[in-house]
Amino acid sequence: MKILAxxxxxxxxxxxxxxxxxxxxxxxxxxxxGTHHIKHAILYAVLAVLSGLWYRFQANAA
Amino acid sequence: xxxxxxxxxxxxxxxxAILQGVSELFPVSSLGHTILIPALLGWHNIDRADPSFLAxxxxxxxGTAIALIVxxxxxxxxxxxxxxxxxxxxxxxxxxxxxxxxLLIVGTVPVGILGLLFKEKVSILFGxxxxxxxxxxxxxxxxxxxxxxxxxxHAAPEAAYKRIEQLTYPQxxxxxxxxxxxxxxxxxxxxxxxxxxxxxxLDMASAARYSFLLATPVIFAAAALAIPELWAPGAxxxxxxxxxxxxxxxxxxxxxxxxxxxxxxxxDLRAFGWYCLLFGxxxxxxxxxxxxx
Numbered sequence: 399m400k401i402l403a404x405x406x407x408x409x410x411x412x413x414x415x416x417x418x419x420x421x422x423x424x425x426x427x428x429x430x431x432g433t434h435h436i437k438h439a440i441l442y443a444v445l446a447v448l449s450g451l452w453y454r455f456q457a458n459a460a
Numbered sequence: 461x462x463x464x465x466x467x468x469x470x471x472x473x474x475x476x477a478i479l480q481g482v483s484e485l486f487p488v489s490s491l492g493h494t495i496l497i498p499a500l501l502g503w504h505n506i507d508r509a510d511p512s513f514l515a516x517x518x519x520x521x522x523g524t525a526i527a528l529i530v531x532x533x534x535x536x537x538x539x540x541x542x543x544x545x546x547x548x549x550x551x552x553x554x555x556x557x558x559x560x561x562x563l564l565i566v567g568t569v570p571v572g573i574l575g576l577l578f579k580e581k582v583s584i585l586f587g588x589x590x591x592x593x594x595x596x597x598x599x600x601x602x603x604x605x606x607x608x609x610x611x612x613x614h615a616a617p618e619a620a621y622k623r624i625e626q627l628t629y630p631q632x633x634x635x636x637x638x639x640x641x642x643x644x645x646x647x648x649x650x651x652x653x654x655x656x657x658x659x660x661x662l663d664m665a666s667a668a669r670y671s672f673l674l675a676t677p678v679i680f681a682a683a684a685l686a687i688p689e690l691w692a693p694g695a696x697x698x699x700x701x702x703x704x705x706x707x708x709x710x711x712x713x714x715x716x717x718x719x720x721x722x723x724x725x726x727x728d729l730r731a732f733g734w735y736c737l738l739f740g741x742x743x744x745x746x747x748x749x750x751x752x753x
C-alpha cells in the first residue's frame with residue numbers, strides 16, 4: 399500500500415502539471431482537453447497531496 | 461444581446477434562490493428543479509449555458525455552502541482540528557473526529573473527480589426537461605428503496621446500527637459515489653448518499669447527517685472553483701439580485717438542514733419519493749405533449 403500511495407502521488411503530480419500547462423491536450427478522457435485546465439490542475443494537486451499524506455501515514459504506521 | 465435575454469429578473473432571482481436553498485438539501489434534486497421549475501413557469505429568458513446565469517448560480521451555491529458551514533460550525537471546527545493534528549502527527553489515531561474527518565475527505569474524492577471530468581458532458585447530454593423528469597422519477601424510486609432498507613433495519617436490534625465513525629473507508633467512498641450520481645439532473649445528492657449510507661448500516665439520522673457533512677465541501681468547492689465565472693466575458697450579474705439571492709439561498713438552506721436533521725429522526729424518505737415520482741411524471745407528460753420544453 400505504501401508503494402501504491404507513492405505511485406499515486408507521483409502520477410497525480412504529473413497530471414497536475416500536465417493539466418496546468420496544457421502540454422497534453424490529446425487525452426480528453428483525463429480532462430486534458432484544453433478547457434478548465436486550472437480546475438483540473440487543482441483537483442490533481444489535491445489528490446497528490448492526499449496520496450502523499452497517505453504515504454506518510456503508511457510509512458509511520460510501519 | 462445575451463445580457464437582455466438571460467439576465468435574471470428580481471422575482472426570478474428570489475424564486476431561484478429559495479428553490480436552490482431548499483432543494484439542495486431536501487432529497488429532491490436541486491439541479492433537476494432548476495431545469496423543471498423555470499420550464500414550468502415559462503421563463504424562456506433563462507439560458508442555463510449563459511455566463512450571466514452561471515455566475516448567478518455560483519452566488520446561490522456560495523450562500524448554500526456558507527449556511528451549511530454555519531449550521532455545522534462546531535463539527536467543522538472539531539473536524540478541522542482533528543485533521544490538522546493527524547497531518548502534523550503523521551499518523552492516524554483512534555480519535556473519533558479524526559476518523560470522521562478522513563472519512564469525509566475520502567468520501568469527497570469520487571465526486572471531485574467525476575464532477576470535474578464529467579459534469580459539463582452530463583449537463584449537455586441530460587440538461588433538458590424530459591431527462592430531468594425521468595431521473596427525478598428514478599430518484600423517487602431510490603427514495604422508496606432507501607425507505608425499504610430503513611424499515612428492514614428497524615426490525616434489527618438497535619446495536620445493528622453503525623455510527624458514522626464506524627464506516628470503513630471503502631464504504632465512505634461508496635457514499636461518495638452515491639453523491640456523484642447527483643451529476644445527473646433529477647438525482648438528489650443528499651437522497652442518493654443517504655440511501656448508500658443506509659446500505660452501509662447507518663441509521664436514518666446518521667445517514668442524513670453524514671450526507672450533509674459530505675455535501676458541504678463539495679458544494680463549497682464547486683462554488684469556489686466557479687467564482688471566476690463571475691468575471692467571465694458576458695457575465696453580468698446584477699449586484700442586488702446576486703446579494704438577495706445568496707442571502708435567501710443561505711437562509712432557506714439553513715432552515716432546510718435544521719428541519720431535515722429533526723425530520724429524519726422520526727420520519728422516512730417516502731414523502732420525498734412520492735413527490736419525486738408524481739412531479740417527475742407530471743413534468744414528463746407536460747414535456748411530451750409540448751406544454752413545456
